[in-house]
Amino acid sequence: MARPTGRRPAIRRDLWQGVHGAGICRGHVRLDFSRAEWSACEAACARLGITPFAFTTAVLNVVxxxxxxxxxxxxxxxFANRDWRGAPDILGMLVNTIVLRQHIDGAQTLxxxxxxxxxxxxxxxxxxxxPFGTLVEALNPERMNGQNPLFNVLLGFHDAPIPVADVDGFSWRKDETVISNTSKFDLDCLVVNRDSHFTHDDRVSFLWEYxxxxxExxxxxxxxASFRKLFVAFCADGSAPLGSVSVLTPAQNARMAQWETGPTxxxxxxxEQVDFATALAQRLAGFGERIALKSGGDSLSYRDLDVQTSxxxxxxxxxxxxxAKIAVLAPRSVAQITAMVAVMKLRATIxxxxxxxxxxxxAEILRDCAPALLITSGTDRRVDTRCETVSLDGLALSDAALPDRPASRDHLAYVTYTSGSTGRPKGVMVDAKGLADECLHLMDLLALDETATTLSLSYVGxxxxxGEIWPSLLAGATIVLVSDAERDTLPTLAQIMTHHxxxxxxxxxxxxxxxFAAGLAWPPSLRVLAVGGDRLGPIEVPAGFPARFFNLYGPTETTIDATSFxxxxxLRSPPPIGRPKLAxxxxxxxxxxxxPPGGPGELLIGGTGVARGYLNLPEETERAFVTLADGNRYYRTGDLVRWQADGQLSFLGRIxxxxxLRGYRIAPAEITTALQSNAQVAQAAVAVHAGALFAYVTRAAPTTADSPSDAKLSRLLKNGLKRSLPAYMRPNAVIILARMPLTDQGKVDTRALPSPVAAPAERVAPRTETETRLLGMWRDLLPVSDIGVTQDFFSVGGHSLLAMRLIAEIQTAFGIVLQITDFFEAGTVEGLADRIDLIASATSGPTDGFAAEGEF
Incomplete structure (x- = not known):
């Protein structure tokens, strides 16, 4: 709300947008203090040796x-600007404005x-x-249309006495808190505390215009209301540290308590009466010939799934x-799900x-989790592990009853490995109780029952x-397993959704x-569509869209989801992330x-879905999972959010x-650790520019005649990351720097890392009609418009999802279906145009096939 020179902080950090002018609609709220309350303020001021204006400013700054x-x-x-000799006798408006800047120290007492x-x-x-204008001219702060420089909150005091002679037989009062429609500030407060002759009902009035x-x-x-609470409390006792003082009122606490708690x-x-494994076995046995799984042209009924898994x-x-921890190494498939269900029935950990x-x-994951058994299917990977391996391929099983095992309230359902801030992957341990409540949440949100048909297209790790498998199986729904290639070819994905x-x-x-950007043809059967994994931007839902539409939010540590909206x-603005899910x-x-409501802070998630912790990482667990004063355990998400006035959580960014990035949570430390494992690298850093991930390194030794060039070293490092990092964590490019930019504290200044997108290399103009048309598509889609036909797609902000969109546009424009591998093998306008021309000359129709591989 208050703004220091050169930047624009505010209560509403996310709403500094649009063009503002003098005719903007304004509102006002009036606050009155009784004479007794104001007298308490004057007493506190006398005790501290300060003025009521300074006291009010101090309270306002804390709020x-x-x-x-x-x-x-x-x-x-x-202020009146009449301190110089003769000024009081001059008729006119001499008011000037002063700027009050203060640093808030939470350890300081009130x-x-x-x-x-x-x-x-x-x-x-x-x-x-x-003069205020001279100050602004000298500082030359960043200007924004319709906004005042230096500050956007104004506090005015009308406290100078005005002598007025009484008139016999005439009673009157003057009200200076007149509503104005021309206030030039986002929030301004006028305080009228002249003698009682000029106040109504012997009160001091505060008029807030906004x-x-x-x-809202x-x-x-x-x-x-928060200002009033702190003002009154401050008058009574100023010994508390600022960091321990809450401005929340009882009414706000009661309202937020309702927002904070999800349904039961x-x-x-x-x-209700049984644990997760028992409920799963009971449900599977009750759905009979209903189709449980579809994969390509194959299908499996619930009866067969129950028999095979038992x-x-x-x-x-x-x-x-x-x-016991059981690793399942298999692609998304019927066999993979069969293994998962069998392990769950045995109350083991998947x-x-x-x-x-x-x-x-x-290898690192297997060393960390030390599974008791490795189950494989559909892969010829040779894994170096000390545990027994069982392949489901060709395994002959005879019908057998499910072994009788006692119910457990301490069942660890699964461990999921995520990018780790320690520089290596970390396993998140999720309890069966949390998974059960998440399934109930998704069954309700997605309207899952025996008539439902769902998709499975997520990365199996x-x-x-x-979240795709268990709720659908518990509801008796049919799950359609989509291959990576089918998922990444949008027309094929639409056909699958409609067909099934x-x-x-x-x-x-x-x-x-x-x-949405490609205008996917959504099937008329669709009842519910949800989206999750990353911050969702403004979405204009097309007319006739057949389904309810949800935005989901949830770190891995909170069991898939935490909130929904x-x-x-x-809705034309970015949607909020909503309210807490069930339990x-x-x-x-x-x-x-x-x-307080509207105040930005870190989001902490509690409830049954909070993970047990990180496998083999007690210190990481202790830092991330905390117990608050209410006695409950919470996960610190590291996400910056705020409560909206309607009780919805709005996502603001990362702390x-x-x-x-594109639905993946990436710890830069894991990438930099992998880069620094190379003896030629001294320092490494990671940054995002224009929606693309870039790595930066410095050499460990000065270059010599035998040293690889920057380009060769970059290629070597990038290729080396393929052996240790999954595709979504690999940078678009590795950039060699002479030295890392540092902050005053000696840390790498990631904000100062150069953007390869902002300063593209040599630009070559298009020379053929195909290059011209293709370059136009790139410019419309990529964050940089100044592109040449020889520049690499990924070096100018491209990634696999944008490549998919380009493939769809190329098919429409040229009647040619490219593969995503084309963007890695010939990832320039020049190279792709050559391929388009070659295919067009060799065939009269579009090609088939789509390889879903490459880097994000």
């Missing part, structure tokens, strides 16, 4: 701090803060003769103890591994894959945005203090250095 999350607070204040505020005020008043295009009335009412499971749910469980029972993982990463009559689907955010068809709680915190 601004808690509502904005900013420690550098700047406000403006008008009293000390108030005295510091008085010193700031005194310092500003000592230079009050400097811009209603930025703030409820937000300002909350802010003013309804009576009669599948897990037989496999019986076959493995003597080798799998409850809570670890899904994708066969496409690099050797080094796969991610927690979202569990898909009723519910959850899309990764990046895939969904590409599908149903997106209305008329979950959400707290927005600034350290140990709850943030730490973790990167969220």
């Amino acid at each position: 601004l701090w808690q509502y904005s999350g900013q420690t550098d607070v700047v406000i403006g204040a008008p 009293d000390a803060h108030a005295k510091a505020t008085q010193a700031v005020v005194d310092g500003a008043y000592a230079h009050q003769e400097l 811009r209603s295009d930025i703030y 009335r409820r937000e300002i009412e909350d802010f003013v 499971p309804a009576a009669g749910h599948p897990f 037989a496999l469980a019986a076959h493995l029972a003597d080798r799998i103890a409850p809570n 670890i899904c591994l994708d066969p496409d993982l690099p050797d080094a990463r796969l 991610f927690d979202a894959y569990h 009559g898909v009723t519910a689907a959850v899309f990764p955010t990046g895939l969904f945005e590409q599908a 149903e997106i209305p068809a008329d 979950a709680t959400a707290r927005v915190m600034d350290g140990d203090r709850p943030c 730490d250095d973790e990167i969220s």
Whole structure:
């Protein structure tokens, strides 16, 4: 709300947009203090040796701090500008404006803060003769249309006495808190505390005017209520540290308590009397000939799935103890799901591994989890592991009853490996109880029952894959398994959804945005579509869209989802992430203090879905999972959010250095660790530019005649990452720097890392009609318009999802279907144009096939 020089912080960090003018609609809220309350303020001021103006400014700054999350607070204040000789006798408007800038120290007491505020005020008043316009001209801060420079909050005091003679037989009062429609600030407060002759009912009035295009009335009412609470409390006792003081009122606490708590499971749910494994076995046995799984032209009924999984469980029972970790190395397939269900029936712990993982990463995961058994299918990978391996390919099983094992309240359902801030992957341990409540949440949200048909298209190593499988099986729905190639070819994906009559689907955010941009033909059978994995931008739902539409949010550590929001068809702004899911709680915190409505803070998630912790990483677990004053355990997400006035959570960004890119959470430390394992690298850093991931390194030794060139070293490092990192974590390019930019503290300044997108290399103009048309498509799609035909697609901000969209546009424009591998083999306008011309000359129709490989 208050703004220091050169930047624009505010209560509403996410709403500094649009063009503002003097005719903007405004609102106001009036606050009155009784004479007794104001007298308490005057007594506190006398005790501290400060003025009521400094006291009010001190209170306002603390409230601004808690509502904005900013420690550098700047406000403006008008003053009479009549301190020089003869000024009181001059007729006219001499008012000038001073700027009050103060740093908020949470360890400082309220009293000390108030005295510091008085010193700031005194310092500003000592230079009050400097015209505000001259100050602005000298500082030359960043300008924004319709916004005031230096600050956007104004505090004005009308406290100078005005002598007025009484008139016999005439009673009158003057009200200076007149509503104005021409306020030039986002929020301004006028305080009238002249003698009682000029107040109504012997009160001191505060008039708050605000811009209603930025703030809702409820937000300002909350802010003013917080101001009143702190003002009164400050008058009584100023000994508390600022960091321990909450501006939340009882009414706000009660309202936020309702927002923070998700619903509870309804009576009669599948897990009411039994544990997850028992409920799963009971449900599978009850759906009979209903089709459970479809993959290509094959299908498997629930009866057959139940029989096969029980037989496999019986076959493995003597080798799998409850809570034993069982790795399943297989692609998305019927056999892979069969293995998962069998392991779950035995109340063991599933670890899904994708066969496409690099050797080094796969070996590291297996060393870390030390599985009791490795189950494989559909892969010829040779894995160096000390445990027994069982292949499902060609395995003959005889029908057998499910082994009888006692129910367990301590069942660890699965471990999912994510990018780790320690420089290596970390395993998130999820309990069966949390998975059960997540299934109930998704069954309700996606309207899953025996008539439903769902998709499975997630990467099998991610927690979202569990969200596709278990809720659908528990509901008796049919799951259509989509191959990577089918998923990444949007027309094929649309055909699959229509052919199978898909009723519910959850899309990764990046895939969904590409599908919407490409105008995917959604099937009329679709009832519910959800999207999750990354921040969702503004979406204009097309007319006639057949389904309910949800935005999902949830880190792996909270069991797939944590919050959800149903997106209305008329929403044109980025949707919020919603409210907590079933059996979950959400707290927005600034350290140990709850943030007020609208105030940015870290999102903490509690409830049954909170993971047990990280496997073999007790210190990481202790840092990420905390117990608050309410006695409940929470996961610190590292995400910056705020409560909207309607009780929905709005996502603002990341607090730490973790990167969220196209639905993937990426810890830069894991990439930099992999780069620095090369003896030729001294330092490494990672940054995102124009939606693409780039790595930066410096050499470990000065270059010599035998040293590889920058280009060769870059290629060597990039190829080396293929052996240790999955595709989504590999940078688009590795850039060699002479030295890393550093902050004053000596740390790598990631904001100063050069953008290869902002300064492209040599630009060559198109020379053929195909190059001209193709270059136009690139310019429309990529974040950089100044592109030449010889520049690499990925070096100018391209990634696989954008390549998919280009493939669709090329098919429409040229009647040619390219493969995504073309972007890696001939990833320039020149190279792709040659391929298009070659295919067009060799065939009269489009080619078939799509290879879903490459780097993101």
